Amino acid sequence: xxxxxxxxxxxxxxxxxxxxxxxxxxxxxxxxxxxxxxxxxxxxxxxxxxxxxxxxxxxxxxxxxxxxxxxxxxxxxxxxxxxxxxxxxxxxxxxxxxxxxxxxxxxxxxxxxxxxxxxxxxxxxxxxxxxxxxxxxxxxxxxxxxxxxxxxxxxxxxxxx
Numbered sequence: 001x002x003x004x005x006x007x008x009x010x011x012x013x014x015x016x017x018x019x020x021x022x023x024x025x026x027x028x029x030x031x032x033x034x035x036x037x038x039x040x041x042x043x044x045x046x047x048x049x050x051x052x053x054x055x056x057x058x059x060x061x062x063x064x065x066x067x068x069x070x071x072x073x074x075x076x077x078x079x080x081x082x083x084x085x086x087x088x089x090x091x092x093x094x095x096x097x098x099x100x101x102x103x104x105x106x107x108x109x110x111x112x113x114x115x116x117x118x119x120x121x122x123x124x125x126x127x128x129x130x131x132x133x134x135x136x137x138x139x140x141x142x143x144x145x146x147x148x149x150x151x152x153x154x155x156x157x158x159x160x161x
Contacts, residue, residue: 004154004158007154008151008154008155008158011147011150011151011154012151014147015144015147015148015151018140018143018144018147019144021140022137022140022141022144025133025136025137025140026137028133029130029133029134029137032126032129032130032133033130035126036123036126036127036130039119039122039123039126040123042119043116043119043120043123046112046115046116046119047116049112050109050112050113050116053105053108053109053112054109056105057102057105057106057109060098060101060102060105061102063094063098064095064098064099064102067091067094067095067098068095070091071087071088071091071092071095074087074088074091
């Protein structure tokens with residue numbers, strides 16, 4: 001009889017421990033899901049920023065094309081060399097500015113692409129971790145159910161005795 005009580009006490013302790021592990025696993029899963037959501041929001045933010053930078057890049061390229069066209073037009077129509085030199089100088093400055101802005105925009109896009117790739121790797125790792133935690137949770141739940149059933153059978157056997 002004493003052994004049976006010890007067995008029941010032992011099974012209850014195992015159930016309590018399994019329940020605690022399951023709760024811990026669920027909490028960890030919730031935290032990972034929260035982190036996943038944050039990462040997804042960061043990715044969306046970066047993607048939006050990339051779109052903005054791409055549109056800025058396109059605008060800068062259009063400005064550059066306009067500046068080049070303006071330079072070609074001015075070269076064809078200007079007769080006076082002083083005016084011609086001044087406009088070319090201005091256009092070259094604008095072209096240099098546009099090229100610098102274009103370079104900066106390209107550097108920003110490359111940076112965001114790298115950040116995006118890093119975040120994708122983090123998301124992939126979090127998804128793998130999530131699957132592992134879900135599997136652990138399922139294992140603990142099965143063990144809990146099994147232990148619970150054993151306890152119920154033991155209690156029924158004790159009651160029938």
